[in-house]
Amino acid sequence: MAERVLTLRELNRATLARQLLLLRESLSVPDAIARLVGLQAQLPIAPYVGLWTRLENFGRENLANLIEDRTIIKTTLMRSTLHLSTAKDYLHLRATLQPVLTSAFETVLKDRAKGLDVEEVVAAARAYISEEPRTFAEISAMLTELKPDTDVGAMRYGVRTHLPLVQVPISSGWSYPGNPKFTLAELWLNQTIPTEAHLKTLIFRYLAAFGPASTTDLQTWSGLPKLKDVMETLKPQLVVYRDEQKRELFDLPDMPLPDADIPAPERFLPEFDNILLSHQKRTRIVADAYRKQVYLPGLRVAATFLVDGFVHGAWKVEKTKGIATLTITPFVPLTTHNRIALMEEAEKLVNFIEADAKSYEVRFAD
Numbered sequence: 001m002a003e004r005v006l007t008l009r010e011l012n013r014a015t016l017a018r019q020l021l022l023l024r025e026s027l028s029v030p031d032a033i034a035r036l037v038g039l040q041a042q043l044p045i046a047p048y049v050g051l052w053t054r055l056e057n058f059g060r061e062n063l064a065n066l067i068e069d070r071t072i073i074k075t076t077l078m079r080s081t082l083h084l085s086t087a088k089d090y091l092h093l094r095a096t097l098q099p100v101l102t103s104a105f106e107t108v109l110k111d112r113a114k115g116l117d118v119e120e121v122v123a124a125a126r127a128y129i130s131e132e133p134r135t136f137a138e139i140s141a142m143l144t145e146l147k148p149d150t151d152v153g154a155m156r157y158g159v160r161t162h163l164p165l166v167q168v169p170i171s172s173g174w175s176y177p178g179n180p181k182f183t184l185a186e187l188w189l190n191q192t193i194p195t196e197a198h199l200k201t202l203i204f205r206y207l208a209a210f211g212p213a214s215t216t217d218l219q220t221w222s223g224l225p226k227l228k229d230v231m232e233t234l235k236p237q238l239v240v241y242r243d244e245q246k247r248e249l250f251d252l253p254d255m256p257l258p259d260a261d262i263p264a265p266e267r268f269l270p271e272f273d274n275i276l277l278s279h280q281k282r283t284r285i286v287a288d289a290y291r292k293q294v295y296l297p298g299l300r301v302a303a304t305f306l307v308d309g310f311v312h313g314a315w316k317v318e319k320t321k322g323i324a325t326l327t328i329t330p331f332v333p334l335t336t337h338n339r340i341a342l343m344e345e346a347e348k349l350v351n352f353i354e355a356d357a358k359s360y361e362v363r364f365a366d
Contacts, residue, residue: 005242006212006249009260011284012309017258018209019275020054021267021306027055029062030071030086037209038083040272041074044174045353047084049270049303052352060174060352067175070188074167074176076160079223079277080104082167087189093205094164094185096197100223101161112154118162121147125159126184133168133181136160164193199230204252210278212241212251221278247281264309266341268349272301276311286311290331307338315346317353324354329365339364 006014016022020032032055033039039047052058066072067084075090077083080101085093105118121143128134128142136156143155159165164185169175186193206218215231218224231238231250241249269275275285276294286294286304290311294302302314305328313330326346334342346362354360 003240003242003248005244005246006257007244007260008284009309010257011212011243011249013258013260013262013264014212014256015210015275015284016264016306016309017256018211021275021309022258022262022264024054024056029055029058029066033072033084034086034089035209036274037205038077038085038089038274040274040277041082041084041176042272043270044176046270046272048174049268049349049353050273052349053267053269060355064171064175067169068171073185073188074169075165075185076101078221080161090185091189091191091194092198093202094193095195096199096202097222097224098197103225104223105157105161108157112151116150116154116158118158121155121158122162125163129163129165129182129184130187133183135179135181137179139182199224200234203227203230203234206278207238207250207252208255210275211255212239212249212257213279214243214247214249214281216280217278218250220280221274243281264306266338266345267306268315268345269304269306271303273304276301276304285309293331305342307334307342312338317350319354319357322358323361324350324357324359325361325363326350326353327363327365333366 013022019036025032027035029051032051039050041047048060048063051063063072071087072084073087073090074082074084077085077093077097078100124143124146125139128139139159140152140156144152147155165182166185166188167176168181168183170177202222203218206221207213210217210221215228219227239251239253241251243249276282287310293314294304294311296302303316304311304314306312312332312334313328315326315328317324317326326349328342328346343362347360350360350362
């Protein structure tokens with residue numbers, strides 16, 4: 001039987017539904033983070049905004065309390081980048097993603113890694129961090145004293161990619177400072193970090209959160225290379241579709257595919273939102289014409305907003321003299337209806353972000 005061809009809008013609506021962006025859900029915070037397989041967290045505020053835009057009645061304390069009690073943790077995971085995840089998911093998936101971290105170390109450092117005894121460096125860092133949480137400035141100073149003739153940047157990156165670490169939160173702001181301390185994941189969670197890989201689980205979790213998707217999409221999201229043979233092995237357990245370019249897309253059986261015309265509300269996404277980073281072909285959310293306005297120099301990813309399910313512009317919040325202003329910058333002209341809906345959503349968002357501001361403003365940059 002011929003495989004069903006999914007249109008761009010069908011892929012868009014499927015992804016929005018799985019990413020909790022067709023309507024705000026009443027899930028618990030841990031359940032939402034687990035469903036999303038983590039939240040990208042280079043910026044401390046980003047996961048808070050990501051959950052605010054996806055969940056009903058989400059307040060800052062709903063996440064902060066879970067970070068404080070260690071239900072939710074901040075670690076290096078997919079694509080060798082910082083994510084918030086449930087502690088349960090971290091323990092289950094960390095070993096599966098170690099090859100990503102090892103590859104990042106080898107790719108980034110290249111010749112700088114030659115001759116470096118990673119095991120020795122990691123053992124020294126483990127002993128040092130086990131005494132008390134440390135900043136990477138402190139870790140770097142220790143490593144420099146230990147091996148003064150060795151590239152400290154290489155040693156530092158070896159520690160980041162080979163030693164399971166957790167960022168230590170604080171009890172204010174967005175839970176993490178600009179210069180955080182790190183502790184051993186096994187100490188923070190009070191258990192040994194498993195070494196058994198669960199690749200099938202990781203793949204199925206990805207498809208549940210971001211599917212239908214291609215093998216290259218999966219590789220883009222996870223950072224794991226050469227998964228074609230694995231997907232062929234799993235194919236009998238999956239549903240296979242095609243996109244309009246005839247690319248093979250995989251999905252879990254019985255996953256819903258919303259109608260292409262189902263309404264998609266205006267939504268604000270934080271910087272680095274995973275919906276913008278988890279497919280090799282990103283047109284299901286971001287038109288090619290806007291790529292340079294979304295994917296910025298220095299590997300930054302803009303804070304964006306969705307209209308009819310697709311990125312239509314960017315936004316930012318600035319606070320001056322107690323006045324918090326959220327500025328909306330459309331990439332294309334918006335209808336009056338869109339502008340009103342965005343204004344209503346933006347007024348709530350700026351209040352959420354700058355709760356202690358004296359007054360609030362929302363403006364359009366066009």
